[in-house]
Amino acid sequence: MRQAGRYMSDYRQLRKRYSLLDICRQPDLAVAVTLQPVDVIEVDAAILFSDLLIPFTPLGLDFDFIKGEGPSIDRPIRSVEDVQRLRQFEPREALGHVLETIRILRQELRDSVPLIGFGGAPFTLAAYAIEGGPSTTYIHTKRFMYSQPQAWHRLCARLADMIADYMTAQVEAGAQAIQIFDSWAGALGRTDYREFVLPHTRSIFDRLLATGVPLIHFGVGAAAILEDLVAAGGDVIGVDWRQPLDEAWARIGDRSIQGNLDPALLLGPVDRLFSSTDDLLARAGRRPGHIFNLGHGILPPTPLENVQELARYVHNKTQSSILRTQNPETAR
Amino acid sequence: MRQAGRYMSDYRQLRKRYSLLDICRQPDLAVAVTLQPVDVIEVDAAILFSDLLIPFTPLGLDFDFIKGEGPSIDRPIRSVEDVQRLRQFEPREALGHVLETIRILRQELRDSVPLIGFGGAPFTLAAYAIEGGPSTTYIHTKRFMYSQPQAWHRLCARLADMIADYMTAQVEAGAQAIQIFDSWAGALGRTDYREFVLPHTRSIFDRLLATGVPLIHFGVGAAAILEDLVAAGGDVIGVDWRQPLDEAWARIGDRSIQGNLDPALLLGPVDRLFSSTDDLLARAGRRPGHIFNLGHGILPPTPLENVQELARYVHNKTQSSILRTQNPETAR
Numbered sequence: 001m002r003q004a005g006r007y008m009s010d011y012r013q014l015r016k017r018y019s020l021l022d023i024c025r026q027p028d029l030a031v032a033v034t035l036q037p038v039d040v041i042e043v044d045a046a047i048l049f050s051d052l053l054i055p056f057t058p059l060g061l062d063f064d065f066i067k068g069e070g071p072s073i074d075r076p077i078r079s080v081e082d083v084q085r086l087r088q089f090e091p092r093e094a095l096g097h098v099l100e101t102i103r104i105l106r107q108e109l110r111d112s113v114p115l116i117g118f119g120g121a122p123f124t125l126a127a128y129a130i131e132g133g134p135s136t137t138y139i140h141t142k143r144f145m146y147s148q149p150q151a152w153h154r155l156c157a158r159l160a161d162m163i164a165d166y167m168t169a170q171v172e173a174g175a176q177a178i179q180i181f182d183s184w185a186g187a188l189g190r191t192d193y194r195e196f197v198l199p200h201t202r203s204i205f206d207r208l209l210a211t212g213v214p215l216i217h218f219g220v221g222a223a224a225i226l227e228d229l230v231a232a233g234g235d236v237i238g239v240d241w242r243q244p245l246d247e248a249w250a251r252i253g254d255r256s257i258q259g260n261l262d263p264a265l266l267l268g269p270v271d272r273l274f275s276s277t278d279d280l281l282a283r284a285g286r287r288p289g290h291i292f293n294l295g296h297g298i299l300p301p302t303p304l305e306n307v308q309e310l311a312r313y314v315h316n317k318t319q320s321s322i323l324r325t326q327n328p329e330t331a332r
Numbered sequence: 333m334r335q336a337g338r339y340m341s342d343y344r345q346l347r348k349r350y351s352l353l354d355i356c357r358q359p360d361l362a363v364a365v366t367l368q369p370v371d372v373i374e375v376d377a378a379i380l381f382s383d384l385l386i387p388f389t390p391l392g393l394d395f396d397f398i399k400g401e402g403p404s405i406d407r408p409i410r411s412v413e414d415v416q417r418l419r420q421f422e423p424r425e426a427l428g429h430v431l432e433t434i435r436i437l438r439q440e441l442r443d444s445v446p447l448i449g450f451g452g453a454p455f456t457l458a459a460y461a462i463e464g465g466p467s468t469t470y471i472h473t474k475r476f477m478y479s480q481p482q483a484w485h486r487l488c489a490r491l492a493d494m495i496a497d498y499m500t501a502q503v504e505a506g507a508q509a510i511q512i513f514d515s516w517a518g519a520l521g522r523t524d525y526r527e528f529v530l531p532h533t534r535s536i537f538d539r540l541l542a543t544g545v546p547l548i549h550f551g552v553g554a555a556a557i558l559e560d561l562v563a564a565g566g567d568v569i570g571v572d573w574r575q576p577l578d579e580a581w582a583r584i585g586d587r588s589i590q591g592n593l594d595p596a597l598l599l600g601p602v603d604r605l606f607s608s609t610d611d612l613l614a615r616a617g618r619r620p621g622h623i624f625n626l627g628h629g630i631l632p633p634t635p636l637e638n639v640q641e642l643a644r645y646v647h648n649k650t651q652s653s654i655l656r657t658q659n660p661e662t663a664r
Contacts, residue, residue: 136468139599139631146600186553189573189594189627191611221518224555224574241521242556262521264471268478279523295521299471 001218001238002297003037004049008304010036020065024050027101034105038113040304042311045114045177046105048170050098052120052181053128055166058094060087061129069133076132078144080151086158091166099173106174116216117175119163121182122156122200123193129155138187145196156200164207171211178208179216179238185229186221193225198232205233216258220296226251241295246283249290256289263294266302266310273306274313281317292318333550333570334629335369336381340636342368352397356382362433363440370445372636374643377446377509378437380502382430384452384513385460387498390426392419393461401465408464410476412483418490423498431505438506448548449507451495453514454488454532455525461487470519477528488532496539503543510540511548511570517561518553525557530564537565548590552628558583573627578615581622588621595626598634598642605638606645613649624650 005011011033014023023029034049053071056063063073077083092099105115120128127141135141145152167178182201185193201217208215217234219225223243230237230252237255239248241262249257261280265273284290292314298307337343343365346355355361366381385403388395395405409415424431437447452460459473460466467473477484499510514533517525533549540547549566551557555575562569562584569587571580573594581589593612597605616622624646630639 137596137631139596139633142594142596143599146597146604186574190576191608192594221553242518244522262474262524264469264474265478267471267475272478276523299469301471 001047001294003041003043003047003307004033005298006300007298007302007307008036008040020051024054025097027097027104030098030101031104031108034101035108037307038109041308042315043113045116046109047116047179048098048102048105048118048175050101050118052118052125052183054098055091055095055119055162056125056129058087058089058091059162060085066133071128071133073129073132076140077126077129077155078140080148080154083151083155083158086155089162091162091169092172095166095169099169102170102173102175114176115174116177116179117167117170118179118181119167119170120159121180121185121197121204121217122159122163123188123197124182124184125159125163126152126155127184127187129159138184141187145192149196152196153200156197157203160200160203164204167204167208168211171208171213175213177214177216178211179218180204180234182217182219182222182229185219185225186223188225190225190228193228198228201229201232214256218258223248230255236289236291238293239295244283245280245290246285249284249287256291257284258291258293260293260295261310263296263299263302266294266306267299270306270309273310277310277313277317281314286318333379333626335373335375335379335639336365337630338632339630339634339639340368340372352383356386357429359429359433359436362430363436366433366437367440369639370441373640374647375445377448378441379448379511380430380434380437380450380507382433382450384450384457384515386430387423387427387451387494388457388461390419390421390423391494392417398465403460403465405461405464408472409458409461409487410472412480412486415483415487415490418487421494423494423501424504427498427501431501434502434505434507446508447506448509448511449499449502450511450513451499451502452491453512453517453529453536453549454491454495455520455529456514456516457491457495458484458487459516459519461491470516473519477524481528484528485532488529489535492532492535496536499536499540500543503540503545507545509546509548510543511550512536512566514549514551514554514561517551517557518555520557522557522560525560530560533561533564546588550590555580562587568621568623570625571627576615577612577622578617581616581619588623589616590623590625592625592627593642595628595631595634598626598638599631602638602641605642609642609645609649613646618650 023033030049034046038046061073063071066072130141130144214235216236216238218238219229220240236258237252238258239260241260245260265276355365362381366378370378393405395403398404462473462476546567548568548570550570551561552572568590569584570590571592573592577592597608
């Protein structure tokens with residue numbers, strides 16, 4: 001997750017000339033940034049470089065990224081009228097630049113590593129749209145949810161439709177797996193998640209079944225509602241580092257699991273990084289269906305060498321031949 | 333929790349003339365603010381008005397509160413030398429103003445409601461000291477913990493000794509219960525909590541047993557490590573709203589539980605507030621040992637009337653006569 005980004009000097013160089021939105025919107029730049037980690041780290045998949053909020057522009061929610069603060073939405077949603085003014089759009093037209101990025105990436109990657117596309121889950125997108133930016137308390141979001149439940153459900157249904165369309169278009173363009181991020185679902189108690197969120201997230205996963213690609217469902221700080229994330233959908237459940245992997249997997253049941261090393265371990269000494277990785281791999285126990293990953297995105301001050309060493313270490317420990325090879329024909 | 337604060341107009345009035353630190357440091361002001369909610373809300377306990385960071389000043393960690401940002405520490409801890417320069421102090425002298433506040437409060441409250449004192453747990457205090465203020469990623473804290481484990485343990489041991497002394501002094505001054513806040517413990521995975529935090533938090537609870545007062549241990553977003561918080565200590569475990577109360581209680585076992593209504597419910601309509609309260613009380617099932625509370629502090633935009641109505645509603649539903657009365661003698 002967030003395998004391309006500020007921790008890479010090539011990315012920081014590019015950001016001197018282009019904004020984050022420029023990079024997301026210009027296929028040649030998005031392709032270059034997506035490929036940066038694939039070229040220098042032994043990753044087993046490429047992850048489309050984009051942002052959860054990219055579809056906000058065609059929805060009619062203008063925003064920008066403020067340095068050091070994150071996204072800022074010009075007119076946050078606060079009323080049913082705000083929900084009604086959201087625009088319908090055809091992702092194949094309005095987000096054609098993302099789909100073009102995916103098409104180019106598939107050509108560039110050939111069959112070396114698969115390409116993962118992604119989008120936001122309804123709660124996380126609704127919370128951004130209502131708060132107008134990042135939050136730690138979700139005051140506006142929860143007040144909206146409790147005070148205007150009909151408008152809330154209308155908003156989430158609209159976002160779910162939009163994301164299902166957009167993800168379908170990503171797969172048509174060449175994405176070989178889809179990850180749905182519910183980064184903020186951990187702000188909710190279970191009762192609220194079940195009432196206000198689960199049906200909308202489930203509708204996305206139900207519609208994406210038709211794409212035939214593996215679907216990953218990821219939440220942060222969601223240990224209290226893990227079974228509910230599973231109920232909402234996903235072939236693979238992504239978990240953060242707060243819960244040991246084996247216990248999370250026992251709760252998830254018969255699905256695959258992705259995770260769950262604390263990305264902060266990449267900031268410290270490699271002996272600690274490796275011993276924690278050993279513990280994680282022991283908990284996975286070579287059971288098929290574990291996708292080794294961090295429990296959240298790579299942190300900006302992370303040394304690139306540590307990420308490279310981690311990828312090598314995991315491949316050596318698991319003796320998994322990575323998918324990419326000089327000769328893709330023989331690897332498949 | 334945080335029952336006095338910005339949501340009360342009397343408090344906001346006082347804050348026009350005095351800083352948060354002024355109020356914490358001047359017993360007459362701290363007494364007045366502590367009593368504001370006791371006077372207007374049917375609460376069953378008074379909570380000392382103070383701040384987790386008050387003992388930082390005598391430790392040698394100067395700080396101030398920056399409007400809209402929270403605390404800011406002048407010279408955050410980043411090395412073993414920074415840990416070594418922490419000063420020893422006698423709370424009965426250096427924090428005499430807090431103890432004086434407690435003594436006055438006991439006189440003012442008589443036996444109407446008990447007074448709860450509080451302090452921070454080692455992880456939360458260490459994270460403040462290392463980050464220098466609030467954080468969402470705890471990058472500096474975790475890097476310190478992983479890179480300099482000996483300095484980390486020395487820091488936490490020092491903080492644990494200090495808090496145990498300070499809390500003992502609060503009880504001597506009249507505090508009738510103590511709550512230890514580990515507000516940020518939820519940032520850690522279980523393995524890290526057990527290795528880096530649990531022994532230090534446990535040493536506080538072990539030492540506070542001698543005080544004879546009830547001890548409350550509260551963590552936020554800590555559903556993944558709940559059993560470990562229990563193992564660290566506390567007669568009462570405080571839980572946030574993310575996990576249903578009955579399930580959290582089953583994990584906690586034979587201890588009391590405090591919680592766990594989402595404070596955001598106080599921002600919405602009262603019918604939703606009351607139905608969620610009904611659900612919570614049903615999960616508590618009138619089992620002795622449930623302390624009804626919010627799952628975290630009251631949010632600043634909360635209408636006072638909603639807090640008043642909630643307290644009345646809970647008392648009516650549980651038919652508990654509140655402890656305070658015109659005639660304290662007959663109430664006991």
